[in-house]
Amino acid sequence: MPPYNSNTSISYLKGVGPSRADLLKKELGIRTFGDLINFFPNRYIDRTQFYKINELQPNTSEIQVVGKISNIKTVKQKRGSRLVATFVDGTGTMELVWFRGVKWIKENLKVNVPYVVFGKATSFNRAFNIAHPEMELVSEYKRNLRSVMQPVYPSTELLTNKGVTNRVIQKMMQSLFEEYKGKFQETLSSSILKDEGFISKSEAYFNIHFPKSQELLTKAEQRLKFEELFYIQLQLIRKKMIHKSKIKGYPFEQIGKYFNTFYNDYLPFDLTNAQKRVLKEIRADVASNAQMNRLLQGDVGSGKTIVALLTMLIGLDNGYQAAIMAPTEILATQHYNAINSLLEEMDVHVELLTGSVKAKKRREIHAALESGELKILIGTHALIEDKVKFQNLGIAIIDEQHRFGVEQRSKLWQKNELPPHVLVMTATPIPRTLAMSVYGDLDISVIDELPPGRKEIATAHRFDSNRLSVFKFMKDEIAKGRQVYVVYPLIQESEKMDYKDLMDGYESIAREFPLPKFQISIVHGKMKPEDKEYEMQRFIKGETQIMVATTVIEVGVNVPNASVMIIESAERFGLSQLHQLRGRVGRGAEQSYCILMTSHKLSSEAKTRLETMVKTTDGFEVADVDLKLRGPGNIMGKQQSGVLNLKIADITKDSLLLSKARATAFNVLQVDPSLELADNLPIRKTYVGIQKNTAVWSNIS
Numbered sequence: 046m047p048p049y050n051s052n053t054s055i056s057y058l059k060g061v062g063p064s065r066a067d068l069l070k071k072e073l074g075i076r077t078f079g080d081l082i083n084f085f086p087n088r089y090i091d092r093t094q095f096y097k098i099n100e101l102q103p104n105t106s107e108i109q110v111v112g113k114i115s116n117i118k119t120v121k122q123k124r125g126s127r128l129v130a131t132f133v134d135g136t137g138t139m140e141l142v143w144f145r146g147v148k149w150i151k152e153n154l155k156v157n158v159p160y161v162v163f164g165k166a167t168s169f170n171r172a173f174n175i176a177h178p179e180m181e182l183v184s185e186y187k188r189n190l191r192s193v194m195q196p197v198y199p200s201t202e203l204l205t206n207k208g209v210t211n212r213v214i215q216k217m218m219q220s221l222f223e224e225y226k227g228k229f230q231e232t233l234s235s236s237i238l239k240d241e242g243f244i245s246k247s248e249a250y251f252n253i254h255f256p257k258s259q260e261l262l263t264k265a266e267q268r269l270k271f272e273e274l275f276y277i278q279l280q281l282i283r284k285k286m287i288h289k290s291k292i293k294g295y296p297f298e299q300i301g302k303y304f305n306t307f308y309n310d311y312l313p314f315d316l317t318n319a320q321k322r323v324l325k326e327i328r329a330d331v332a333s334n335a336q337m338n339r340l341l342q343g344d345v346g347s348g349k350t351i352v353a354l355l356t357m358l359i360g361l362d363n364g365y366q367a368a369i370m371a372p373t374e375i376l377a378t379q380h381y382n383a384i385n386s387l388l389e390e391m392d393v394h395v396e397l398l399t400g401s402v403k404a405k406k407r408r409e410i411h412a413a414l415e416s417g418e419l420k421i422l423i424g425t426h427a428l429i430e431d432k433v434k435f436q437n438l439g440i441a442i443i444d445e446q447h448r449f450g451v452e453q454r455s456k457l458w459q460k461n462e463l464p465p466h467v468l469v470m471t472a473t474p475i476p477r478t479l480a481m482s483v484y485g486d487l488d489i490s491v492i493d494e495l496p497p498g499r500k501e502i503a504t505a506h507r508f509d510s511n512r513l514s515v516f517k518f519m520k521d522e523i524a525k526g527r528q529v530y531v532v533y534p535l536i537q538e539s540e541k542m543d544y545k546d547l548m549d550g551y552e553s554i555a556r557e558f559p560l561p562k563f564q565i566s567i568v569h570g571k572m573k574p575e576d577k578e579y580e581m582q583r584f585i586k587g588e589t590q591i592m593v594a595t596t597v598i599e600v601g602v603n604v605p606n607a608s609v610m611i612i613e614s615a616e617r618f619g620l621s622q623l624h625q626l627r628g629r630v631g632r633g634a635e636q637s638y639c640i641l642m643t644s645h646k647l648s649s650e651a652k653t654r655l656e657t658m659v660k661t662t663d664g665f666e667v668a669d670v671d672l673k674l675r676g677p678g679n680i681m682g683k684q685q686s687g688v689l690n691l692k693i694a695d696i697t698k699d700s701l702l703l704s705k706a707r708a709t710a711f712n713v714l715q716v717d718p719s720l721e722l723a724d725n726l727p728i729r730k731t732y733v734g735i736q737k738n739t740a741v742w743s744n745i746s
């Protein structure tokens with residue numbers, strides 16, 4: 046074999062011919078030695094114990110038996126056939142069964158030769174069988190490198206019929222280790238290894254694939270997880286540093302009349318300490334010569350809007366325009382209304398640009414924007430259309446749940462000499478670990494305090510059968526002058542059914558809350574934007590007491606007098622959605638309520654979601670549970686898979702290691718920001734090598 050190099054094609058490995066190499070590439074993404082060695086087991090099983098067939102109990106699960114095949118037959122089925130082998134060990138008989146790859150397996154099985162058989166035993170009529178067992182000749186079993194804990198590699202079960210069994214992967218690892226043991230390049234500096242007490246790379250690789258003991262396995266895992274997280278953090282922090290030193294931004298040097306007039310004369314309340322702190326962080330950013338790239342996190346209702354407005358006013362004070370881009374038309378409209386009313390007494394031209402703005406108005410907006418007379422533009426994706434050209438966009442606020450692509454964002458400032466400062470606001474808190482991974486290249490500000498006087502929203506779970514008492518509760522609240530939301534799920538695939546649910550619900554509410562005493566608004570996705578807006582406005586103005594809606598109202602709607610949120614079919618919503626919806630109430634000084642309505646049929650995950658909602662109103666706590674339930678990939682969407690597609694670390698479980706990795710990466714970059722100048726540092730070679738070689742690195746660059 047050639048000398049070890051992580052880029053060497055896997056086809057050079059003993060026992061891997063071109064067709065298997067092809068299969069490994071296609072099915073498991075393994076192309077090179079480096080890919081193979083970094084293909085980690087997802088669990089380990091105890092292979093020290095052997096069973097006799099007559100000892101098997103109906104509840105024994107994974108078992109290992111030594112015996113011989115006495116007979117093999119193919120049994121025809123409705124579709125295809127299955128292979129059944131009779132397996133005997135002197136104490137009894139059991140069956141080994143294959144449903145896939147029958148032909149290949151039949152050709153390769155030997156009768157009357159001792160085998161070690163391993164797999165999940167199931168019992169049927171007191172007879173035991175194993176479907177798709179792992180088979181190994183006893184002679185081979187003895188020869189093979191074996192560890193107490195046998196690794197199980199991901200996805201191999203599905204590839205059995207193609208000849209890539211768990212055992213095959215183990216054998217490939219074995220070849221690699223027999224040939225190259227101890228020759229794997231160290232990729233962490235000796236100082237990190239020493240400071241953290243990590244084992245060497247070679248030792249870690251060996252013990253992850255062939256653990257000598259549980260203790261060494263844990264050490265191997267810690268080291269490899271750390272390394273994976275460390276290089277991602279190194280990359281993210283480095284990106285941030287380069288950004289800061291290279292990407293120039295417009296320096297907002299002064300605070301002038303726009304900011305001061307608003308702050309001193311029209312700010313409707315005192316800022317919370319958290320809002321003040323965040324504003325300071327933003328001011329420091331925009332006053333520097335670098336472009337701001339900041340993420341603003343805050344729980345629902347924590348008052349992000351006012352921070353966004355004050356930031357924009359600093360931009361205006363320095364002679365620039367500002368923009369807010371929101372994910373939905375309703376939200377954009379609401380930002381527009383909120384900002385317009387806050388700026389009512391001031392002479393600032395603000396416009397709203399969404400898909401439904403008429404052509405004539407649109408032309409006017411384009412012209413005012415290019416002349417610079419229009420100062421603040423608020424809108425949806427319509428803002429990034431080519432026709433929209435700012436005279437000098439200085440600050441862009443992006444209100445979103447999921448990150449827009451960089452390309453999309455940069456469309457906003459095509460005409461600018463320099464990129465504007467960017468403040469990304471997230472409507473849902475993101476767990477710290479996730480934020481560190483996904484937004485690790487941004488600066489992060491957190492508003493971790495709610496405005497004073499807010500009462501905790503009382504949350505309850507009720508079954509549909511209790512609807513009458515819920516109606517009674519709604520009536521009592523409405524009698525006190527409050528308003529109520531009733532929200533129905535909307536899932537694209539079953540839109541028709543959801544629509545029917547919404548309409549049925551609306552009718553039963555209309556019957557229970559008749560005109561003229563009660564007025565009801567209804568908002569859903571099938572309505573024209575102007576009708577939606579009309580209905581929203583009626584509710585906002587207090588002309589209607591009940592708002593029946595689909596999740597279009599999910600993000601950002603702000604009606605402080607609404608104090609009751611009823612969520613229908615709550616089991617169908619995700620946690621962050623439930624939390625967002627609940628955040629639509631509790632925005633005034635009144636005691637607010639959220640009632641989660643469900644049927645009796647609940648999955649255990651749905652129960653956990655409901656219990657979490659009832660137990661806490663803290664968005665960060667909710668986000669943590671959500672992350673555990675759904676996993677990071679589902680929360681952040683596909684765009685982020687590069688950073689989240691981890692081979693061994695798990696950001697939901699390894700948060701301590703992640704913090705450690707981030708701190709270490711930060712320290713390294715403080716000493717050696719370019720990672721290249723430091724010829725005298727032992728780590729330099731490693732970094733340079735890593736940048737070129739590892740999968741982790743290429744995944745995220």
Ligand SMILES: Nc1ncnc2c1ncn2[C@@H]1O[C@H](COP(=O)(O)OP(=O)(O)OP(=O)(O)O)[C@@H](O)[C@H]1O
Pocket residue numbers: 314315316317320343344345346347348349350351471472496497600601602603605628632
């Ligand atoms: N410091 C403050 N004191 C009192 N009220 C405040 C303060 N800051 C904001 N508010 C009010 O709190 C409510 C929520 O603020 P805002 O709409 O900005 O929240 P948000 O963080 O954008 O939340 P969401 O993501 O849910 O929209 C608004 O009615 C706003 O006027």
